[in-house]
Amino acid sequence: MNSLVLFKNNLRLDDNPVLFHASENSSILPIYIYDNVNIERDLGAASKYWLHNSLRSLNKSLDNRLVFLKGDTSKIVCDLIKSNNIYKVYCEKPFHENDIKIFNNLKNTLSKINNVEFLFFNTTLLWEPTDILKNDNTPYKVFTPFYRKGCLTKTEPRPPLNSPKNIEYLDYGNKTNLDDLDLIDKYNWSEKFNSLWSVSESSAKNKLKDFLDNSIYNYKKGRDFPASDFNSKLSPYIRFGLISVNRIWYELLNLKPSNDVDHFKSELGWREFSYYLLYHFSFMKNKNFQKKFDNFQWEFNDDMFDLWKKGKTGFPLVDAGMRELWKTGYMHNRVRMVVASFLVKNLSIDWKRGEDWFWDCLLDADHASNIASWQWAAGTGADAAPYFRIFNPILQSKKFDVEGEYILKYVPELKKVPSTLLHEPWEYEGGLDYPKPMIDYRQSRENALLKYSFIK
DNA sequence: TGAAATGTTGGGGCG
């Protein structure tokens, strides 16, 4: 019995129900399709880098049997079925709108072929969006009740499966090549990530172990300090499923209970909530969740947007964050909130532009998390930060990067500024190769409050 | 998962 195993967003052997069940009683043909025909929004450059390396690692784990193809999913699958005597097609259950479209096409196509069974499994989420509803059968729009009442009182998530013990491969004579997918940018922008990130399933496991051994019991407080190392950095691995959230969840259940553990679990809950929102309200991918914001007058100032992107705003914490992003493909969570608040509230630039930049640069760029988080920051989302919550980058800097350790890592021009003035380098008397603040902070805050008050 | 403005309290200096 020959089965086709389609990999998509879960590029791993551990806790992969799709692979596990397929390899139980058949020879498999593992395949990855980069569907550039039915795609609404192409992956960002950083995501492509991560995907490329994840696929390379997965291929290695699969005895170099992984088949790489590019094009229309349904067509490719049909061709393979015919030429390889395939009786079963296994794939993961989709939750993003675009993936659902591709999935439904495939399902329709396969239903017209005799003797081919289509099997799919949730490999991506702890709780499926359709299972979590309010008593009136409508979706939650607020995180806390969604998570506490909706998720935590439901049955526990599916326990993780082990890697398949033994995989029989269909003899395919694989002549495809990962490089044919053209995922690596020609300007070698992503090359610098090689020394910073190890992209593989085993690295993901190590990262989790390291986090659970050394950091989790400092997580609740420590996660706020960008210079310290108390957050997991698992997000890029979770994005393409190099590690399963079910695996992580069950590892957490084994730990001594604490607020730190609960807090980390709730962060996985935020990921669930983002998928959930995008599933039930897919219009929010490019429209304000709260329609009253549609009349908001955003500024279209490319020069200002460029200063933000390049980390030359003159506000050290903002600049450090934006440069961290460019250099490492990652940004500390607290700093993400600060730079987002700055762009949307102080510069009055549409959250979609910031979202787009993050989409391109973040190794963990995830459609649902990125959209939902930007709408949260902008105040336009479900259960969003209220419009009057404006982060003061100077205060945030003083509170969470007291010694300026994080700032100096990415903004070395400020090295000779004494640490007391590091958060406000414009107060420093000596000459600096660092820009003056691009805006008057207090005034931009006033403006933001005024503009937001119109749409209240 | 803020910040700033405003209000309250209480200790110390001082006439």
Add this chain to the structure above:
DNA sequence: ACGCCCCAACATTTC
């Protein structure tokens, strides 16, 4: 000893 002012520290309200 007392009242008054100042102001830091904390609490509450407002944006």
